[in-house]
Amino acid sequence: MITLTIDGKTVRTESGTTVLxxxxxxxxxxxxxxxxxxxxPYGSCRIxxxxxxxxxxxxxxxxxxxxxxxxxxxxxxxxxxxxxxxMLAELFLARCPDSKVIRELAAQFNVTKSRFRKPVGxxxxxxxxxGCILCGMxxxxxxxxxKIGALSFEGRGGGRRVTTPFGEPSDVCMTCGACxxxxxxxxxxxxxxxxxxPQRIPFEFEEGLTHRKPIYIPFAQAVPRVPVIDKHTCMxxxxxxxxxxxxxxxxxxxxxxxxxxxxxxxxxxxxxATGFQLFDARQLVRYGYGxxxxxxxxxxxxxxxxxxGPTGGKVLKKDGTPPQSVAIxxxxxxxxxxxxxxxxxxxxxxxLKFAHLIREKTHADVYNFYIDMRAFGKGYEExxxxxxxxxxxxIRGKAAEVTDAAESPEEKGKxxxxxxxxxxGLTRRIPxxxxxxxxxxxxxxxxxxxxxxxxxxxxxxQFYLEKHPKLAPVDTASxxxxxxxxxxxxxxxxxxxAQGAAAAAGALALIDGGxxxxxxxxxxxxxxxxxxxxxxxxxxxxxxxxxxxxxKISRVIEELCKGCGTCVAACPSGAARxxxxxxxxxxxxxxxxxxxxxxxxxxx
Amino acid sequence: xxxxxxxxxxxxxxxxxEETVVDLAEDILKVVEAVDIALWPVALDFKLKDVETWxxxxxxxxxxxxxxxxSEQHEWVRLLREKxxxxxxxxxxxxxxxxxGLANDTTRxxxxxxxxxxxxxxxxxxxxxxxxxxxxxxxxxxLPLFWKDVKPLDAVIDVDYYLPGCPPPTxxxxxxxxxxxxxxxxxxxxxxxxxxxxxxxxxxxxxxxxTLAIKEFKRVATSTPExxxxxxxxxxxxxxxxxxxxxxxxxxxxxxxxxxxxxxTPGALDMGTKMLGALGTLGEADSDGTAMALAGTLADPIxxxxxxxxxxxxxxxxxxxxxxxx
Numbered sequence: 001m002i003t004l005t006i007d008g009k010t011v012r013t014e015s016g017t018t019v020l021x022x023x024x025x026x027x028x029x030x031x032x033x034x035x036x037x038x039x040x041p042y043g044s045c046r047i048x049x050x051x052x053x054x055x056x057x058x059x060x061x062x063x064x065x066x067x068x069x070x071x072x073x074x075x076x077x078x079x080x081x082x083x084x085x086x087m088l089a090e091l092f093l094a095r096c097p098d099s100k101v102i103r104e105l106a107a108q109f110n111v112t113k114s115r116f117r118k119p120v121g122x123x124x125x126x127x128x129x130x131g132c133i134l135c136g137m138x139x140x141x142x143x144x145x146x147k148i149g150a151l152s153f154e155g156r157g158g159g160r161r162v163t164t165p166f167g168e169p170s171d172v173c174m175t176c177g178a179c180x181x182x183x184x185x186x187x188x189x190x191x192x193x194x195x196x197x198p199q200r201i202p203f204e205f206e207e208g209l210t211h212r213k214p215i216y217i218p219f220a221q222a223v224p225r226v227p228v229i230d231k232h233t234c235m236x237x238x239x240x241x242x243x244x245x246x247x248x249x250x251x252x253x254x255x256x257x258x259x260x261x262x263x264x265x266x267x268x269x270x271x272x273a274t275g276f277q278l279f280d281a282r283q284l285v286r287y288g289y290g291x292x293x294x295x296x297x298x299x300x301x302x303x304x305x306x307x308x309g310p311t312g313g314k315v316l317k318k319d320g321t322p323p324q325s326v327a328i329x330x331x332x333x334x335x336x337x338x339x340x341x342x343x344x345x346x347x348x349x350x351x352l353k354f355a356h357l358i359r360e361k362t363h364a365d366v367y368n369f370y371i372d373m374r375a376f377g378k379g380y381e382e383x384x385x386x387x388x389x390x391x392x393x394x395i396r397g398k399a400a401e402v403t404d405a406a407e408s409p410e411e412k413g414k415x416x417x418x419x420x421x422x423x424x425g426l427t428r429r430i431p432x433x434x435x436x437x438x439x440x441x442x443x444x445x446x447x448x449x450x451x452x453x454x455x456x457x458x459x460x461x462q463f464y465l466e467k468h469p470k471l472a473p474v475d476t477a478s479x480x481x482x483x484x485x486x487x488x489x490x491x492x493x494x495x496x497x498a499q500g501a502a503a504a505a506g507a508l509a510l511i512d513g514g515x516x517x518x519x520x521x522x523x524x525x526x527x528x529x530x531x532x533x534x535x536x537x538x539x540x541x542x543x544x545x546x547x548x549x550x551x552k553i554s555r556v557i558e559e560l561c562k563g564c565g566t567c568v569a570a571c572p573s574g575a576a577r578x579x580x581x582x583x584x585x586x587x588x589x590x591x592x593x594x595x596x597x598x599x600x601x602x603x604x
Numbered sequence: 605x606x607x608x609x610x611x612x613x614x615x616x617x618x619x620x621x622e623e624t625v626v627d628l629a630e631d632i633l634k635v636v637e638a639v640d641i642a643l644w645p646v647a648l649d650f651k652l653k654d655v656e657t658w659x660x661x662x663x664x665x666x667x668x669x670x671x672x673x674x675s676e677q678h679e680w681v682r683l684l685r686e687k688x689x690x691x692x693x694x695x696x697x698x699x700x701x702x703x704x705g706l707a708n709d710t711t712r713x714x715x716x717x718x719x720x721x722x723x724x725x726x727x728x729x730x731x732x733x734x735x736x737x738x739x740x741x742x743x744x745x746x747l748p749l750f751w752k753d754v755k756p757l758d759a760v761i762d763v764d765y766y767l768p769g770c771p772p773p774t775x776x777x778x779x780x781x782x783x784x785x786x787x788x789x790x791x792x793x794x795x796x797x798x799x800x801x802x803x804x805x806x807x808x809x810x811x812x813x814x815t816l817a818i819k820e821f822k823r824v825a826t827s828t829p830e831x832x833x834x835x836x837x838x839x840x841x842x843x844x845x846x847x848x849x850x851x852x853x854x855x856x857x858x859x860x861x862x863x864x865x866x867x868x869t870p871g872a873l874d875m876g877t878k879m880l881g882a883l884g885t886l887g888e889a890d891s892d893g894t895a896m897a898l899a900g901t902l903a904d905p906i907x908x909x910x911x912x913x914x915x916x917x918x919x920x921x922x923x924x925x926x927x928x929x930x
Contacts, residue, residue: 528799528800529869530800531800531802531804531845531869532803532804533801533812533845534812535845535885535886538885539885539886571871571882572801572881573845573868573869574868574871574878575869577871584873
């Protein structure tokens with residue numbers, strides 16, 4: 001540890017620390033421009049100059065580059081220091097009269113106007129009107145930290161400037177934007193460095209309505225609530241450089257070397273709760289989703305109306321103004337012969353919720369285009385009645401089209417929803433500001449793959465099949481595998497919670513019982529007959545047959561076998577047999593039936 | 605002590621089984637050293653009356669190859685059964701019906717019509733057909749009756765042992781002769797070959813994946829299989845999984861998927877349905893349409909799945925009428 005004095009205050013710090021960091025550690029502020037935690041000390045802007053007295057000698061040194069030494073006396077605010085900083089501020093202001101950062105810095109030294117002229121030289125191809133102070137942070141960041149090297153200094157003295165090779169758009173630039181984000185004067189204009197338009201990273205949780213960084217917290221309620229790094233966009237994984245986040249993390253919690261881990265667990269029960277995905281409304285081109293700014297999917301509106309969403313819970317159009325009128329189109333993708341024939345079960349009620357929220361928040365007119373109103377749950381019918389009283393319009397008929405082709409002055413600039421009102425027997429054209437598509441529920445992506453993995457049966461539309469629709473709605477044909485939530489079929493939150501609790505109870509019952517009752521009629525494979533052709537292994541829907549590499553034969557894992565007999569039928573050599581249910585028994589039965597003595601009896 | 609006597613007889617067969625005996629090459633001398641050949645129509649002239657003169661038990665073993673379709677064959681095998689304490693069904697035809705047994709996929713009437721009337725090379729204006737009896741120049745002539753179907757040997761007489769294969773490999777024949785001479789025979793009714801199916805000894809079994817996912821059945825008639833990869837995995841119907849081993853993988857070494865000449869394993873009651881059951885689980889089809897299309901690529905299912913075993917199978921033959929005459 002080293003002891004030094006800064007502005008008369010005794011400071012103890014580790015050796016190797018710079019005077020700047022020691023001072024900042026002791027809450028003594030020193031202004032900086034070219035300093036950054038992720039960059040090695042450079043000392044080009046000189047604004048951090050301090051007066052240092054050491055061994056009886058006093059000198060002016062840039063604090064960002066000076067390591068602390070025992071007995072050092074530092075004065076950060078001496079008359080001389082302040083005078084020089086004022087002069088520097090004036091010089092910077094002359095270069096960058098429009099930069100907010102420079103103006104604020106100058107203001108600290110009561111400088112509002114510079115006595116100097118703006119230096120005249122050939123402007124850099126990448127620097128805008130703000131003006132560059134030649135601190136070199138962009139060059140150092142791009143080169144040393146990001147290991148890209150798209151930028152460099154060029155020229156000497158008054159002609160020195162930051163630029164790309166030949167002043168041409170760079171072809172090594174990777175569009176990360178680090179240079180412009182670190183620039184203290186905001187001088188770098190990225191469109192001058194690269195030719196293509198940078199794409200912001202859409203925030204998945206916000207349905208792409210907002211954007212995120214490569215390091216981000218997935219969503220506000222994430223458990224654990226810690227940031228994650230998106231390997232595909234993080235610059236470290238592209239150039240092996242950067243790691244700026246690591247430098248900034250005080251807890252030193254960031255590890256770029258961390259790999260995805262495959263964890264294998266031996267478990268006795270599995271609860272499948274893989275949920276659902278929304279129907280992609282882009283498939284129904286006539287509703288304009290993806291074409292019109294203010295045609296939203298249900299989940300997008302859910303985010304917009306959410307207090308922690310992109311608009312802070314305000315119902316706003318894309319242009320930031322509240323809508324005067326909103327149409328909600330039910331059954332998008334659901335109850336549709338061409339897409340999903342089934343009812344998604346939750347859309348009517350969430351559509352009613354949306355209508356209620358819109359009325360409450362904006363007083364806009366709300367039009368619901370519905371086929372049937374399916375308000376079947378506890379309190380749901382009452383909610384529907386309440387909305388009727390709140391002045392929400394209900395039009396019985398599936399909307400046919402959303403268009404922006406106006407036919408009258410009041411339709412101009414609006415989205416026009418066209419649909420038949422089957423109660424009035426009329427075709428309606430309703431001009432609105434916003435359209436919400438009540439998109440239906442589909443099995444989650446990868447549901448089929450998981451079904452294969454766990455040998456789950458599927459019903460229509462690839463939702464997982466329960467063991468019995470009434471008597472065993474959370475069990476599956478495989479013991480120990482339970483279903484919860486929308487993976488089994490579209491359902492609302494109360495139903496999903498109930499099913500989840502039941503599935504957990506089912507799993508716990510297995511754990512608590514300590515023993516499992518098996519089927520008595522299982523298959524067995526005769527070791528003497530099995531030739532190891534493995535045909536049974538592929539046929540087993542319960543993955544209950546394994547191959548014994550040593551004996552080169554197949555073997556039934558009795559705990560998994562459900563006695564379905566598929567392997568028995570599949571075994572071409574007859575080595576697989578079903579206990580108490582063998583071929584010879586069946587043949588004997590057939591022979592018995594066909595026997596001349598029994599046949600006439602059976603005919604009667 | 606006098607050398608034991610053996611008899612070789614052939615019924616509905618191609619003669620390939622006789623060739624196996626010849627294929628013993630110089631080992632035939634050892635056989636002759638050990639036994640006397642009392643009957644071998646393919647090599648020497650014998651008449652029925654010669655056999656009729658045998659004392660029961662005088663000839664120890666009868667090796668009978670070929671399926672039974674003629675009343676004459678029936679007469680011969682019944683006689684041999686009467687005289688010989690040991691009858692061995694020799695080769696696929698005697699064992700299961702064999703290739704001649706595929707005639708059971710059609711009817712006697714169809715066969716006669718094709719042979720005597722429809723064939724382009726036949727000129728038969730008088731519509732002559734074989735008859736069992738006729739008179740020529742005052743002599744009563746007799747022809748054997750062409751039965752309605754082909755039968756394996758054990759459908760007409762009691763058979764002690766079976767030597768499978770088309771033809772039985774010499775090694776198995778030598779083993780069987782050895783066992784007879786030593787009196788070290790397994791229980792009556794046994795097939796003198798290993799019990800496991802061919803995959804057990806197949807050199808390509810290592811290349812067989814756990815999931816085959818056959819998308820189309822291929823035929824060796826129209827394409828050539830890769831010689832070093834499991835034929836089933838390539839989509840060729842290889843009967844190996846359903847066929848008894850012991851053949852020495854002769855077909856496999858000749859780049860030919862197993863055709864099933866060794867017949868079913870002891871655990872399988874019906875070879876063809878067993879293999880069909882297996883194929884049913886090996887195909888990859890995600891809809892009824894693709895399943896039907898896949899099934900459509902399996903050319904000649906009976907000829908493929910029951911190539912050597914139709915008369916001995918549960919199907920036996922096309923349409924069996926109740927209590928019909930032979």
